Amino acid sequence: MIAEAIETALKGVTHIDGIKPDMPLAGKRVLVTAGPTxxxxxxxxxxxxHSSGKQGFAIAKSMAELGADVTLVAGPVNLPSPLGVTRIDVETADEMLQATEAALPSDVFISVAAVADWRPAARADKKVKKAKLQGGLPPLELVENPDILKTLCQKTSDRPTLIIGFAAETNDVIEHAKAKRLRKGCDWIVANDVSGDVMGGDHNRMIIVTETGETEWPRLTKQESADKLAQSIADYFKA
Amino acid sequence: MIAEAIETALKGVTHIDGIKPDMPLAGKRVLVTAGPTxxxxxxxxxxxxHSSGKQGFAIAKSMAELGADVTLVAGPVNLPSPLGVTRIDVETADEMLQATEAALPSDVFISVAAVADWRPAARADKKVKKAKLQGGLPPLELVENPDILKTLCQKTSDRPTLIIGFAAETNDVIEHAKAKRLRKGCDWIVANDVSGDVMGGDHNRMIIVTETGETEWPRLTKQESADKLAQSIADYFKA
Incomplete structure (x- = not known):
């Protein structure tokens, strides 16, 4: 069902309105994940x-405005699709990985989604009745979800040229972001301090961690941050 | 913080616009919970x-339109407040119970919220790092949440005259609803078959289970179902 939806969504999107030859990202395929799973x-x-999807949707919009051919794989969020962006809705991490891999090849992959690290080991077909469990609730067995960012970073063929991960941290933000960049094998990490009101809010402060160091941006709206990130990506490809 | 918000929200609502003497529910205090926790x-x-909150918000609206003084305790949803309704936003089941009890006394309690039956036994102050858990993820210990519906049903003082519970069932709908009515000690149960597209959708089919039997309503919009339920409640108080 997901596979069909992806096929339908992607059908014929390679060379329609998206490509504007005079735009800095014209001809670039960009894949963005957003929202929770x-x-x-x-x-x-x-x-x-917790994830409103706002940052990912803002980035998809900014990239499309610079002429990129953008595919947005979105978890369950309450947001309208940015203009000119191909959107694929998914629910679980497994579905998000499947949709993301199906959208390759891509020049850029921006992993903004707050993918659940774990999922319940078992999924009941019927609603589990509390009444039947009285006298002792068994602990919930969790299994690790696929690591979408790492999976794409480790691809030997079809690895996007530029892979950008996001790190939502509540403490030791830069330290965690640097470690995450190395652990995942991605090119840039955008670190966000989510200890305040970032989640669901309209502002944030991005810290861009690359191989050569980190750059802190001021507090901006999520759309302004997205525009700045899109411009940095355009500069990367121009360099 | 919650307690203060409730106090502020409820301050002076007893005798403002809400009471329309010519309306069937004028002078009645109605408490509705809606959304997930x-x-x-x-x-x-x-x-x-899964819970969009649509049904509970529709019921709050219908009750207010019949002249009731409505307090709506809402979990995290993306819905505007119905006109003339006092809304209190909460996140967890514990907060919802606290807000609900603080809103008593009430003539009617309609428990539409999809309250989580369980919560994690422990709540970490910092984001749990997946990297630190490699080599074995401990199962998630869950503890039972307070049963808001049952708690209000069992009150010896301040028990609302009419308590209506909701049962979202995926199978054996009426059987489960009847059992739930007895187990919780509530007056009516509104049963919903959620095996289809009810959750998040705009239509449903309500089955009203009372002491004397059950009545199935046709497939209606959630607002139409809400209007019909509000009318049934008005009839109950008129009888």
Whole structure:
């Protein structure tokens, strides 16, 4: 079902309106993930992460405005699709990985989604009745989800030229972001301090961590930060 | 913080615009819970339920339109407040119970919220790092959340005259609803078959289970179902 949706969504998008030859990212394929994933325990319950999807959607918009051919793989969010962007909606990390891999090859991969690290080991077909569990609730067995960022970084063929991960941290932001860049094998990490009101809010402060060091940007709206990131990506390809 | 918000929200609402003497529910205090609850594992992860909040918000609107003085305790949803309704936003089941009890006394309690049955036993102050857990993820210990519906049903003082619970079921809908009515000690149960597209959708089919039997309503919009339920409640108080 997901595979079909992807095929339908991607059909014929290679050479339509998206490509504007005079734009800095014209001809570049860009893949963005955004929003949370939801990992079901049963038909009504799930494990998830706080993520409004705003930052990822803003980046998809900025990249499209610079002429890129953007595919946006989105978890469950309440946001309209940015103009000119091909959007694929998914729910779980597994579905997000599948949709992301299906959208390759891509020149740039920007992993903004707050992918759930773990999912319930078992998924019940019917709602688990609390009444039946009285006298002792078994602990919830969790298994690790696929690591979408790392999976794409480690690809031997079709690895995007520029892979940018996001790190939402509540403490030791830069230190964690540097470690994450090396651990995942990605090119840049955009670090966000989410200890304040960033999650769901309209502002943030990005710190860009690359091989050569880190750059802190001022507090901006998420759209302004997105525009700045898109411009940095354009500069990277121009250099 | 929650307690203060409730106090502020409720201050002076007893005798403002809400009471229209010519309306069937004029002078009645009605308490509605709606939406999901979110039960945090750490600052970024949580356990939740599928619930758009649409049905509960529609019911709050319908009750207010019949002249009731409505307090709506809402979990995290993306919905505007119905006109004339006092809204209190909460996140967890514990907060929802606290806000609900603080809003008593009430003539009617309609428990539409999809309250999480369980929450993580521990809540980490900092984001749990996946990297630190390699080599074995401990199962997630869950503890039972307070049962808001049952708690209000069992109150010896301040028990609302009419308590209506909701049962979202994926199978054996009526059987489960009847059992739930007895188990919780509530007056009516509104049963919903959520095996289809009800969750997040705009339509549903309500089955009203009372002491004397059950009544199935046709497939309606959630607002139409809400209007019909509000009318049934008005009839109950008129009888």
């Amino acid at each position: 939801r990992e079901p325990l049963d038909p009504v319950r799930y494990l998830s992460n | 979110r039960e945090p594992l750490d600052p970024v992860r949580y356990l939740s339920n």
